Amino acid sequence: MTSFDAIFFDGKISKAHRVIVFFDGVSLSIRGETDSVDIKVSVIDCSIDPPLGRTKRSIRMPGGALLQSDDHEAVKMVESALGTNLSWSFVHFLESHWKAVAACMVGLVFTLIAIVYYGIPHMSNRVARSIPPQVTASASKETLKVFDRRLVGPSALPAERQAEIEGVFKEVAGALDPERADTYTIEFRSGKHIGANAFALPSGIIIATDEFVALAADNNELAGVFAHEIAHVKKRHAIRQILQSTGILFLLSLITGDVTSITNFAAFLPTLLIESGYSREFEREADHEAGLYLISKGLGTKPFRDLLEKLDASHPGSLKLGVFSTHPETVKRIEYLKELEGSQK
Numbered sequence: 001m002t003s004f005d006a007i008f009f010d011g012k013i014s015k016a017h018r019v020i021v022f023f024d025g026v027s028l029s030i031r032g033e034t035d036s037v038d039i040k041v042s043v044i045d046c047s048i049d050p051p052l053g054r055t056k057r058s059i060r061m062p063g064g065a066l067l068q069s070d071d072h073e074a075v076k077m078v079e080s081a082l083g084t085n086l087s088w089s090f091v092h093f094l095e096s097h098w099k100a101v102a103a104c105m106v107g108l109v110f111t112l113i114a115i116v117y118y119g120i121p122h123m124s125n126r127v128a129r130s131i132p133p134q135v136t137a138s139a140s141k142e143t144l145k146v147f148d149r150r151l152v153g154p155s156a157l158p159a160e161r162q163a164e165i166e167g168v169f170k171e172v173a174g175a176l177d178p179e180r181a182d183t184y185t186i187e188f189r190s191g192k193h194i195g196a197n198a199f200a201l202p203s204g205i206i207i208a209t210d211e212f213v214a215l216a217a218d219n220n221e222l223a224g225v226f227a228h229e230i231a232h233v234k235k236r237h238a239i240r241q242i243l244q245s246t247g248i249l250f251l252l253s254l255i256t257g258d259v260t261s262i263t264n265f266a267a268f269l270p271t272l273l274i275e276s277g278y279s280r281e282f283e284r285e286a287d288h289e290a291g292l293y294l295i296s297k298g299l300g301t302k303p304f305r306d307l308l309e310k311l312d313a314s315h316p317g318s319l320k321l322g323v324f325s326t327h328p329e330t331v332k333r334i335e336y337l338k339e340l341e342g343s344q345k
Contacts, residue, residue, distance in 0.1 A: 004074035011064025048079050124243035128236040140201035155188035157210050168219045172226045177234045196314045200229040202238045215310045224290050224304025231289035237282040287333055291340045301337040
């Protein structure tokens with residue numbers, strides 16, 4: 001038999017009674033120090049609150065009566081007999097040992113790092129590929145309207161030159177993404193506020209400015225940039241970048257099929273597409289695809305490298321649209337393209 005000290009409340013008045021509790025494995029016998037309490041109750045009629053640090057343990061009895069005790073070991077024996085709160089033993093252990101708490105904090109930090117660097121990118125990729133085409137198509141059209149109102153103007157390229165470039169573009173799209181080649185289209189605009197540039201919208205619309213076309217020495221240079229932008233669309237980089245930026249909660253709402261979230265996503269996607277740039281990883285993937293395409297044509301990566309340098313020189317360091325990035329990063333990209341070409345020989 002086990003005995004332990006406790007405070008007893010009868011559930012009728014707020015007066016506390018100091019008692020001794022005797023536990024024989026089947027029932028609790030409660031006796032007051034002044035004989036004011038003498039109760040026997042079956043343990044199966046009781047419930048025990050989960051442990052919380054070193055606070056008093058509470059045993060709840062029929063009729064609202066309550067026992068509270070500091071003797072955690074004794075209450076634990078009663079718990080074992082009832083078979084309750086077994087999963088809380090580990091939690092209680094953590095709460096009672098600072099080393100365990102510290103270890104959990106370290107584990108939490110590493111878990112968060114894993115989520116940010118591995119979990120969110122992986123989920124972004126999966127969700128981006130499951131977003132309905134009509135969502136990206138609608139968002140891309142709205143984004144193009146915003147560009148037309150604020151950033152670009154009508155193209156002044158002759159129709160013959162546009163047709164020639166469209167032929168180059170279709171050839172690149174057919175080589176890089178043959179299954180969806182017919183979904184890619186090219187739109188010509190004057191640079192107006194953004195100058196020489198080319199950038200992709202998620203549905204497969206590629207916008208090329210007159211200034212960008214004028215920078216290219218030949219169609220091979222244009223083809224390298226087209227391959228880069230088509231690779232962004234093929235790999236869903238724009239949507240993945242936005243999903244990674246908006247965080248895990250929004251991703252979860254999309255994964256669970258929350259239609260409202262998908263609708264809201266489509267509504268603010270144009271703004272995010274304009275404001276978001278690509279990560280270094282995504283730029284590297286697109287550069288890799290463009291480089292391999294040019295190498296497969298026997299051209300090497302020089303046409304793409306040359307146009308990247310000219311684009312870089314034509315822009316201030318703050319502009320981040322399309323293939324442009326700040327000078328130090330452009331230098332690294334060019335070096336990567338050289339290394340890629342060397343590795344293919």
